[in-house]
Amino acid sequence: MERYEIGLVPGPVTVPPQVLAVYQRNYGSADLEEEFFQLYARCQGLLQEILATEHQVTIQTGEGMLALWGALKSVLRPGDRVLAVANGVFGYGIGEMAQQVGAEVRVVGFDYDDVPDPDQVRAAALEFRPKLITAVHCETPSGTLTPLAELGAISQEVDALFYVDFVASGGGVEVRVDDWHIDLGLLGSQKVLSLLPDLAMVTISPRAWEVVEAVGYAGYDALAPWRTALEQRFFPYTHNWHAMASLEVAAQALLDEGLEAVFARHREVAAFCRQRLQEMGVPLFPRREEICSPTVTAARVPEGWSWPQLDQALRRRGMAVGGSYGPLAGKVFRIGHMGSQADRALVARGMDVLEEVLRAGPRA
Numbered sequence: 001m002e003r004y005e006i007g008l009v010p011g012p013v014t015v016p017p018q019v020l021a022v023y024q025r026n027y028g029s030a031d032l033e034e035e036f037f038q039l040y041a042r043c044q045g046l047l048q049e050i051l052a053t054e055h056q057v058t059i060q061t062g063e064g065m066l067a068l069w070g071a072l073k074s075v076l077r078p079g080d081r082v083l084a085v086a087n088g089v090f091g092y093g094i095g096e097m098a099q100q101v102g103a104e105v106r107v108v109g110f111d112y113d114d115v116p117d118p119d120q121v122r123a124a125a126l127e128f129r130p131k132l133i134t135a136v137h138c139e140t141p142s143g144t145l146t147p148l149a150e151l152g153a154i155s156q157e158v159d160a161l162f163y164v165d166f167v168a169s170g171g172g173v174e175v176r177v178d179d180w181h182i183d184l185g186l187l188g189s190q191k192v193l194s195l196l197p198d199l200a201m202v203t204i205s206p207r208a209w210e211v212v213e214a215v216g217y218a219g220y221d222a223l224a225p226w227r228t229a230l231e232q233r234f235f236p237y238t239h240n241w242h243a244m245a246s247l248e249v250a251a252q253a254l255l256d257e258g259l260e261a262v263f264a265r266h267r268e269v270a271a272f273c274r275q276r277l278q279e280m281g282v283p284l285f286p287r288r289e290e291i292c293s294p295t296v297t298a299a300r301v302p303e304g305w306s307w308p309q310l311d312q313a314l315r316r317r318g319m320a321v322g323g324s325y326g327p328l329a330g331k332v333f334r335i336g337h338m339g340s341q342a343d344r345a346l347v348a349r350g351m352d353v354l355e356e357v358l359r360a361g362p363r364a
């Protein structure tokens with residue numbers, strides 16, 4: 001097993017020791033004990049504060065994709081119309097997932113190095129009249145951040161539910177679920193929260209709950225049982241107490257630091273990372289700096305290098321960054337500076353290593 005001293009992969013991110021300590025304790029029966037139900041309720045409250053929402057937040061066991069699938073399956077019936085706003089791997093991917101669930105999907109697509117144009121989304125929504133509009137806040141594979149307020153207003157205008165994947169931004173970038181009319185907001189534990197990849201969280205608006213009830217989807221990832229689970233002291237399965245305890249520690253740490261301070265830390269580290277890359281002559285992938293995400297930086301693999309050469313050269317010096325997927329595979333590499341990795345000293349060390357490696361050249 002390899003360990004890297006400089007971990008800059010854009011998720012799962014490095015888990016801090018105070019979180020790992022939580023996993024070394026013993027807990028009781030998560031399906032029976034009042035103490036667990038109280039913990040779950042506190043975690044819901046902390047997430048509501050972080051995501052600026054009064055909507056109920058469900059916390060399920062599973063990796064972030066469980067939230068993406070469970071929310072789609074819980075509100076869609078075969079033939080329902082879905083407008084997928086896409087400018088990256090996850091945006092286009094969610095459109096494909098909705099299709100697999102049997103929805104009639106129209107994709108309003110944009111380049112991977114750009115963000116969606118609200119006017120085009122609005123025109124498509126007015127024409128197509130979808131039941132659900134899907135979007136992605138931070139497109140982790142391409143490092144962009146999509147403004148959501150206008151897309152949320154469009155969803156209201158056409159009376160569609162607004163489904164947003166903020167897995168890679170929530171907690172590190174301002175997300176205003178209620179103000180932006182997000183009906184289904186999706187979060188995972190292994191990005192900004194810097195936990196193990198074992199919790200999937202969804203914010204659910206009252207009108208989304210009505211659709212969930214009407215659709216009546218049942219399954220391991222179904223949202224329906226969570227509506228009353230806490231009240232009834234009956235969850236669909238024995239929950240992960242360790243993970244829930246770690247969530248409380250991480251969420252409370254963000255609030256103790258202060259959300260404004262957390263967001264500023266992410267913005268500053270990201271700006272520093274972009275500046276260092278540009279000084280080295282490494283081109284950023286997004287076409288404009290204003291659309292770069294504060295949680296992850298995507299850059300082009302420098303000329304003269306292949307991605308495997310660059311990756312191996314960095315790993316030999318104890319540093320791990322991320323590659324990319326789909327049409328970006330081999331062309332784009334990524335530095336994850338979210339959560340525990342939104343640390344200027346860590347990113348500075350990483351940029352020093354990258355600079356040395358680039359100077360030595362691919363044959364060194």
Ligand SMILES: *Cc1c(COP(=O)(O)O)cnc(C)c1O
Nearest residue numbers: 011064065090138140165167168
């Ligand atoms: C990480 C992430 C997910 C969850 O996907 P995994 O790759 O399975 O961790 C979903 N959406 C976005 C935008 C993500 O960054």
